[in-house]
Amino acid sequence: MTEHSETLVEAIGGTEALRRLSNTFYAAVLADPLLAPVFVNFTPTHIEHVAVWLAEIFGGPTRFTDELGGHPALLGAHLGLSITEEQRLRWMELMGGAVEKELPDDALLRRRVMEYFDWGTRIARDVSAEPVGAELGDPGPTPRWSWDGLVKAEDRD
Numbered sequence: 822m823t824e825h826s827e828t829l830v831e832a833i834g835g836t837e838a839l840r841r842l843s844n845t846f847y848a849a850v851l852a853d854p855l856l857a858p859v860f861v862n863f864t865p866t867h868i869e870h871v872a873v874w875l876a877e878i879f880g881g882p883t884r885f886t887d888e889l890g891g892h893p894a895l896l897g898a899h900l901g902l903s904i905t906e907e908q909r910l911r912w913m914e915l916m917g918g919a920v921e922k923e924l925p926d927d928a929l930l931r932r933r934v935m936e937y938f939d940w941g942t943r944i945a946r947d948v949s950a951e952p953v954g955a956e957l958g959d960p961g962p963t964p965r966w967s968w969d970g971l972v973k974a975e976d977r978d
């Protein structure tokens with residue numbers, strides 16, 4: 822166990838810092854020729870919903886689960902998008918740039934955040950191969966990510 826008194830989201834600077842990250846990231850996405858076509862239905866609420874999702878992932882309030890449909894809704898949002906590996910890698914590249922610009926200059930913090938994005942984008946890519954309306958079953962609770970990476974089910978509060 823890595824000893825840290827703060828959760829990742831506290832060390833990041835809270836939901837406010839994640840809003841800045843999300844804002845910077847989607848500005849880059851919408852200007853990117855490979856990714857912009859995937860985001861044709863983009864609205865500014867997307868920026869806020871991603872910030873709220875990330876706050877929960879990194880140990881903060883469970884607002885995405887309580888108010889926005891939780892893990893099933895997050896997976897469902899990616900159905901039918903047919904995300905390619907090339908698009909996933911570009912997404913990671915642009916997020917890496919946004920993390921460098923917006924998150925604290927802490928190597929372990931940034932590494933853990935990018936490990937989450939690498940893990941999560943693979944799931945988004947795989948789910949996106951399924952058609953809209955596909956039955957995904959119960960995906961379990963919204964994942965949690967700590968200073969030690971993915972929190973195992975038996976270690977959750």
Ligand code: HEM
Pocket residue numbers: 856859860861862863864866867868870871874895898899902904908909912937938939940941942945946
């Ligand atoms: C860890 C990785 C990811 C996270 C945390 C994430 C998060 C989210 C969230 C929270 C939503 C719902 C937004 C809303 O309710 O408005 C969403 C939708 C969406 N995501 Fe992702 N996503 C990830 C990966 C990806 C990747 C790799 C792509 C494509 C390259 C992608 C493309 C989209 C699109 C196109 C939507 C629908 C957007 C819209 O029409 O508003 N996502 N994502």
